[in-house]
Amino acid sequence: MIEEVRLKNFLGYEYAEVRFTEGLNLITGRNSTGKTAILESILYGLYGAIPGIDQRLLFSKKKDARNLQVYIKFKSPRDSSIVEVYRTLEYRYGRAYTSSIRLFINSKEIPLESQEDLRRKITLLLGVGYRSFNWLVYIRQGKLTEIIEPKKEEMDTVFGITLLREICEQIEQAGRRLSKIDGLDVEAEYRNLIMNVIPIYEERLKEVEEDLSSLSEELKQLEKEISIMESPTIQILINKISELEKYRNMNQEIKNTRRELLSKYGLESIDSVKREESRLKKELEDLAREIPLMEMELRRRLSESTSISSKILNLKELLENQMKLLQSGKATCPTCGQPISPLIIHSLIIDEENELKRLREEESRINVEISELEKKLEEKKQEERRVRERKERLSALVETFKELDEREMKIMKIIKMLENEVEGLANSLKIDIDLRGERLMEKVGRLIASREEVELKKAKKTELEQKLKEKMKLRYEIARKLEREKNRLREVEKRVKALSLSRKFLEKLTESIEEERKAMLESISYRSLQILDSLTDQKVYRAILIDPENYSVYVHPVGLIEPIPAVYVGGGHQTLISLALRLAILEYIGFRNLIILDEPTYGVDQENLEILLNYFSKLKKYMKQVILVTHHGYGVEEADNIIKVYKDSEGVSRVEQ
Structure with a gap:
């Protein structure tokens, strides 16, 4: 809840102190007296910026106004702590810059790193961020009904969907990084390693090992044959x-x-x-x-x-x-x-x-x-x-x-x-023969040989030993390359799994966003109708509907077969529908502490003006604090706190409470 605002050299004010209470705070005064400036000072005091306004334009028109100060005090809805913010803006050499920012919580000053740090802390203490405050809490003159045909990106931000989409984009970027390894497509590389590279190396290694086994066996047999050939017992x-x-x-x-x-x-x-x-x-x-x-x-x-x-x-x-x-x-x-x-x-x-x-x-x-x-x-x-x-x-x-x-x-x-x-x-003779085998004489007869045959077998033995040595070297090289490719496969496999998980998570998150958006809008639509029915006793609508694609609002009037766009109903009804929607959204996001309305009856004819103001007085049921700017003299009877704004003879804005 906003408790106090102090202004110095802010817009039309040289100095002003404004106190706010719970309930309906009515800011009244004639046109161009500085009513809206009080609202802008609240926004600036909280977040240090006003959308669409160059900070140089915030200074008072007095010639010597080179120092602008805004002080705001509010009670945090999170923990009921008293928060005070001091902002000082200076104008030098045609440029405006923030020279001082200070934050106090329960009279204790809190260290700040930057203006962005202050904005983050205010967001946590107040329970609503800068964009949501601008779009939902602070409704400028003529902007109340924008909610029935809103900008999709604004609504996505309010509901946190923009943040989720940014997370989705980050996941997509991570997926794109994971999808490449050394400039190659990671999934194609995974398939290539699994189906081509590693099987080829494994097959080559298997062939070499089979050759080694065959050579070893052949060498062993040759050594045995040479030993037998040189024995005299063979003839017997x-x-x-x-x-x-x-x-x-x-x-x-x-x-x-x-x-x-x-x-x-x-x-x-x-x-x-x-x-x-x-x-x-x-x-x-x-x-x-x-x-x-x-x-x-x-x-x-x-x-x-x-x-x-x-x-x-x-x-x-x-x-x-x-x-x-x-x-x-x-x-x-x-x-x-x-x-x-x-x-x-x-x-x-x-x-x-x-x-x-x-x-x-x-x-x-x-x-x-x-x-x-x-x-x-x-x-x-x-x-x-x-x-x-x-x-x-x-x-x-x-x-x-x-x-x-x-x-x-x-x-x-x-x-x-x-x-x-x-x-x-x-x-x-250490000969392994099968006595029951066929052609026993033929097998043993081969062991009887001349000296020349023995020398030939010895030469062949030397040749086999050299081949065996070369094959062992080749096996080592292939095994080393195979291990290198397997290590690469493990790295690629991790990336493929991470990529698959990121895709599944992204798909699930995208589905969840749409499901949550649909459920959220159904809840808000239903609650909006309840609030609308509580504001007026006319009960002319069967339902309020929100298109999940673009957030456009439709109403289903009693007696009609199908819903119609809310922009087609009368101005007074558009105002009430918009107000009900904003209240329902604020309630959905858990913010029921403050709503600021700048001339919400803008464009409403005289006949319906008092009726709408009467409806606005019921906002106290939904918000602890309402700050309402109205035409001069209207709504005074319903107000809990009246703030009168006027200009003195020198054209300076003044506040009277």
């Missing part, structure tokens, strides 16, 4: 292996003979021969029972076929006679002489033809069965002969297998003895 080993392979071949021939015999008879093993012999015996017994039964069934079927054939012949003969009788047209039976109706004859013919058809089908079926039975009988007889012959051959096969088993046992004893000898010799 070769002879033993040759003898071992001879007996193994003999044993393999026995196995092949056995396998061929088993394959010839379709058997898996010797045990299966006995099982097969038992099976064949049972099969012969079964066939001995089945064949007589099949022969008996065949005879029965032949008898049935003969009987049916006889019936067919008789039926054909009877059918021919009846057809002749039907064709002759005779009405008596030639056999018994009884009269017969042609219809009866025709019916008999049909029945006999059906019976004939049935007998022929049955005859055909039986003949097919006879044919199949004869075929099966012949097959069974052939099978019986085949089984009998196979059983006889199996008996001879058992004897052959006995002979093969005896030979195999003798050979296996010799093979076992030779394997033990070969294994002992190989161990003495």
Whole structure:
């Protein structure tokens, strides 16, 4: 709450002291007496500037006015501390400059670094900044209704959105810095490192390590071969292996003979021969029972076929006679002489033809069965002969297998003895051989070499050692480069993650700004209508709406289908709507301490002037302190503190309280 303002050489004042109270402070006086100058002094005393006014124009018009002073005292709404501000402006050589600023809180002077430092402290103590104070708290003459078609940047500043957008811009700038590394696009560089550079180095390193492993193994094997070639025991080993392979071949021939015999008879093993012999015996017994039964069934079927054939012949003969009788047209039976109706004859013919058809089908079926039975009988007889012959051959096969088993046992004893000898010799030479492997002689035979071959292998050994040394050097270089690129990848990855986070944060912040703006404007719109309804009893509007895109205000009058722009309603209503909006916004941002109105009824006709002033008197419900400049003589009855302004005979502004 503003408590006191003192002016010296400020605009039209040589010196003035103005005291303010809670409630409605009414500044009244004729035109051009200095009412607005008091309001400007409040703004200047608080923030050290007045928008649109060169500081040189603030000095009194007196010729000797070279020193301007403004003192303001207010109670902080934050902690109820008493704040006093002293500002001194001097005019020298055509230039105005601040020569002194002082700040006292509860009579204790506070050190100041600069005017900007003072402005920051005032903003904290008062709870509202310079731009918001100019736009919402201090409403200049003719500017009250600007709120219904405001400048978007002003409203963004009031609601703190400008600051958030500046933060967004800073995040974008940080993102742009993060998006480049050594002049390259960081995401493209990340993909290049992941997909190209590092995989290429890793693949090269893998190839070199594989070459190293191969060279090391080859060198180790070569050293072993040279050692073996120079040993006299190798020839003894070769002879033993040759003898071992001879007996193994003999044993393999026995196995092949056995396998061929088993394959010839379709058997898996010797045990299966006995099982097969038992099976064949049972099969012969079964066939001995089945064949007589099949022969008996065949005879029965032949008898049935003969009987049916006889019936067919008789039926054909009877059918021919009846057809002749039907064709002759005779009405008596030639056999018994009884009269017969042609219809009866025709019916008999049909029945006999059906019976004939049935007998022929049955005859055909039986003949097919006879044919199949004869075929099966012949097959069974052939099978019986085949089984009998196979059983006889199996008996001879058992004897052959006995002979093969005896030979195999003798050979296996010799093979076992030779394997033990070969294994002992190989161990003495430190040769790793597989006794069960194929081409054993071929592998060991390669170890016998001439002196020239030994020298060639030694030369190759020297060559391999040099290659191994070069490969190890190459591996070191590739590993070093790979590690360097991996370190770069870690740095790039950090940047990519930071860039992704900044983008997500920026996107979330942008969404939050718009969501908060929408929710905030809905709340302010709703509260504005409540305040408007409390200021007037007309209740002509269903809603007040604020466009979130440009902050333009719309009202929805009762009786209309759609809202209309607030600029289209009457001047008095525009004033009240604007006032309600400003109060709602101040309430939303938590500032309910002060509102300054300079001629808010500017442009209102005489008839509505007193009505509006009556509405303004209700502002005390929403603001602890109201400072109102009105036309001379209006609103005095509602005021808690009246400040009269006039000019003396010399044209100097004076204050009377």
